[in-house]
Amino acid sequence: MSSQNPFEQSEYNQTNPFEDSNQIQADVPLTEHSGKSEIGQDYTSYTQYGDSQSSIYQTTPSSIPAEDPKLAAKAAELRRREEELAAREREMQAAQVEAERVRTQGKNNFPKFYPLIYMSIPAEIPKAHQSTVKFIYNLWLALLATLGLNFLACMLMLFAGIPNGAADMGVSLGYCFTITAASFLLWYRPVYNAFMKEMSMYYYFYFIFNGFHILFAFYMALGFPSTGSAGLINMIQVFNGHHIFAGILCVFSTILWFVQGGGCLFFYRKVHMHYNQQGHTFDQAKAQVTSSAVRNQAVQNAAWSAATGNRV
Template sequence: MSAFDDNPFAESAGVNPFNDPAVTQVTNSTVESVDQYNPFPATNLASQTTPASSSPYQPAVLQPSSEPTPQATATAAQANLLRQQEELERKAAELDRREQELQGRSSTGKENNWPPLPKSFPIKPCFYQDFSEEIPTEYQRVCKMMYYLWMFNCVTLFLNMLACLAYFTTSSTYGVDFGLSILWLILFAPCSFLCWYRPVYKAFKTDSSFSFFFFFFVFFCQVVIFIIQAVGIPRWGNSGWIAAFSVIKLSKAVCAIMFIVAILFTICAVMSIILLKMVHGMYRRTGASFHKAQQEFSQGIFTNKTFQSAAAGAASSAAQGAFQANN
């Protein structure tokens, strides 16, 4: 038959394009098709996972800012102020406690014991004194010697008054000496206790530089007074050497009394010089200085309640005056 009898739609081996070897190789390949591909095979992924530490580079981490916020700064400042206020209040309470303890000794059950007066006496003791409790052992001997010197001085002043009274009996012109001797007894006996004995007692007790300097200044004046009293200048109220020799022709008995008083005044002068040197030597070993004395004085002034009240009143008055002036 002719070629026209053939089926035009029949497949021809030479004409079929899908019979190309390249195409048949792909279609017959063992590679899985897309719809059969499993992206999660059953293999152990943990064994194939690369440790994070094996990478030489670390991921960038955003560090928080180290600068405090204004609120945190204000909170810290407020806490600091509260802490300082608590510290000041604690120190003020401690100072009040010490002041009350020194004045009344009521908090510890110890009452003032000097001067030793009877309980029925209307005047009560004004000071507390106990060498074994308040004074260190190395200072007790010198402190007691200062106390004995004060008592010896009081006795000498009393005998000086009696000697001037006897001096006055020899001649009415010596009445000035008797009057001044009474004045010296009334004045020097308590003032010497307050002005140089109590400061040295406090200096040994608290190791206070200011008390040491105050004692040195006052006690040096006391040494000069002892020397003047021992010399016995007439009309000065002292039964010293010159006054004793001046009455030797008038009365031997009065002269003997005045010589005894002159010897006592001389002993006071000599002992005061020795004790002044001893206290000065101890003062140098304590490490006290004039700068420390200034600091103690300024601290004592600023912590004194009377001074604080006066300063607050002055500041308030000045503020009110300035406010009224502006209005």
């Protein structure tokens, strides 16, 4: 066992264990260290850290990365869409202003030869449904052309000596006036108002009367004698009598009647799908019809009271 006393070492005797080691290091001058002392190393590392931090804040603009082309393209696309939305909004506002101006001023534009009502699909129908209403309007115009051609074919049937030709021509002439007005008032105008106002009662008016019109169109396409139709049956009689020109007109009349029935049936189904999507019901239609009748009665009573009051 060693007899050395660890406290006899000179390095322990020369130091006071209760003294602050930091104070000791602070009292030692830097010049007494031959190399880099601990204090010198700490100082150097501190200055290096400070230099690195200052270099971060002193970054020049040239060191900033360039803008990403994809981000720039996306920003340009967003700006373009914003401009398109703003342009559409301006167009809608202009259309609304024009519609309000026309309504307040009472400017009628239909029919053109004798304006009785105001009708404008771009101004009154929502943009999502304008194409549907335009197609239905074109079907109504096609109906006018079909009625006119049907009358000409029936007139040629009379001149060709076809039996019951006079009855066919007379009835077809009556169709040119009655069907024209009835189709516009009973199913085209209701579907126009239905898409414009989204009211159930207008949809029901369209479904009822356009349903009758579809049946009428296919009935006319068959061409029974004395019904005012230059349809299929009368067409066969005309060709059997070797009346080629009258037969050709009957062919066109038959085709147009079938097109009329098929086109109306297609849009009947399309309007019915929209009706279901919007959640319209028959109860809503009845309530709207009742409220409309009450309102019209109130207006009539007010007008009658005003008239009688002025007379007194």
